[in-house]
Amino acid sequence: MSSRRHFTVVSFHAHPDDEALLTSGTLARAAASGHRVVLVVATAGEAGLASGSFDDDDDQGLARHRRVELAASARAIGAARVVVLGYPDSGWSGPVVVGRPPGHDSAEPVFSRADPAQVASELAVLLREEDADVLTIYDPAGGYGHPDHVQVHRVGLLAAELAGTPVVLEATLDRRVLLRGVRLLTRLGRFVPLPEVPDLHAAYTDHDDLTHRVDVRRFLDAKKASLRAHASQASGDRGPRTLALLLRLPRPVARRVLGREWFREVGRPAGGPLVDDIFDSLRARGRTTATDDDRRGLRRRPWQLTAWRQAGSVATSGSVSPRWRASVWSLWVTER
Numbered sequence: 001m002s003s004r005r006h007f008t009v010v011s012f013h014a015h016p017d018d019e020a021l022l023t024s025g026t027l028a029r030a031a032a033s034g035h036r037v038v039l040v041v042a043t044a045g046e047a048g049l050a051s052g053s054f055d056d057d058d059d060q061g062l063a064r065h066r067r068v069e070l071a072a073s074a075r076a077i078g079a080a081r082v083v084v085l086g087y088p089d090s091g092w093s094g095p096v097v098v099g100r101p102p103g104h105d106s107a108e109p110v111f112s113r114a115d116p117a118q119v120a121s122e123l124a125v126l127l128r129e130e131d132a133d134v135l136t137i138y139d140p141a142g143g144y145g146h147p148d149h150v151q152v153h154r155v156g157l158l159a160a161e162l163a164g165t166p167v168v169l170e171a172t173l174d175r176r177v178l179l180r181g182v183r184l185l186t187r188l189g190r191f192v193p194l195p196e197v198p199d200l201h202a203a204y205t206d207h208d209d210l211t212h213r214v215d216v217r218r219f220l221d222a223k224k225a226s227l228r229a230h231a232s233q234a235s236g237d238r239g240p241r242t243l244a245l246l247l248r249l250p251r252p253v254a255r256r257v258l259g260r261e262w263f264r265e266v267g268r269p270a271g272g273p274l275v276d277d278i279f280d281s282l283r284a285r286g287r288t289t290a291t292d293d294d295r296r297g298l299r300r301r302p303w304q305l306t307a308w309r310q311a312g313s314v315a316t317s318g319s320v321s322p323r324w325r326a327s328v329w330s331l332w333v334t335e336r
């Protein structure tokens with residue numbers, strides 16, 4: 001009898017393509033080991049930078065493209081389910097939240113300005129429905145400081161508390177490795193065009209605060225496929241893009257640059273050796289897992305299934321908000 005346990009990881013992101021950059025290797029590795037992977041994305045990324053050719057048909061053209069790209073990325077990862085919450089993308093060109101994306105009601109706050117408690121209650125419904133063991137969010141700085149990414153951190157912490165999700169991991173980068181890479185790129189920049197690099201001295205996470213460094217070198221093909229799926233973000237009218245640059249790296253360099261992913265587990269003391277397994281705390285606590293059928297929460301919590309199925313029509317639970325009913329967009333990528 002195998003003692004192998006299967007867990008469910010919900011990976012919460014701000015925009016389509018964020019999952020590819022920070023977590024796709026770890027998620028692909030989890031999925032390949034039989035764990036259930038669910039992607040939740042707060043916005044459709046409609047205010048993202050992209051070549052004009054992607055949003056010429058109508059206001060929501062880019063959003064549509066990015067949802068299709070997200071589904072392709074999810075398939076590359078092996079995710080079982082993708083949910084887009086449908087908040088308006090804040091857009092960003094520096095420290096001030098600019099503009100309002102097309103196609104959204106002007107009274108509706110952009111994601112970074114939405115009430116964190118409200119969004120958290122929506123995410124908590126999903127965490128409970130999935131009986132999530134692990135939630136991934138971002139570090140408090142929101143990586144490089146995008147206000148939607150900072151909001152993912154805030155909302156994620158609250159949602160995990162509401163739902164009782166046992167492990168919360170901040171997906172991040174090792175600042176020390178990042179700064180070393182930037183110095184190298186700056187030297188290379190004399191020979192090849194590179195994206196503009198912001199000041200990253202307070203970005204992401206200090207090496208000494210990290211708890212996990214996940215080896216994803218065996219899942220590089222899945223990670224690159226996930227990155228490649230976001231074609232709209234590999235092009236743009238404002239010069240070279242990070243994503244395009246990453247996809248062009250020669251394989252030995254790609255293994256070094258993309259082959260590891262970093263996390264800080266909330267509440268876990270840092271300073272020890274970095275852990276290579278996102279389920280380590282769960283295994284240590286001996287958290288038992290449910291069967292695949294009741295893992296989905298469908299049998300144990302029928303009211304939640306009802307709420308989900310009737311999204312857009314009937315309120316079946318006080319914990320399901322009008323916004324949730326109105327705007328949730330769910331896609332089952334594969335049936336398990």
Ligand SMILES: [Zn+2]
Binds near residue numbers: 014146149
């Ligand atoms: Zn983002």
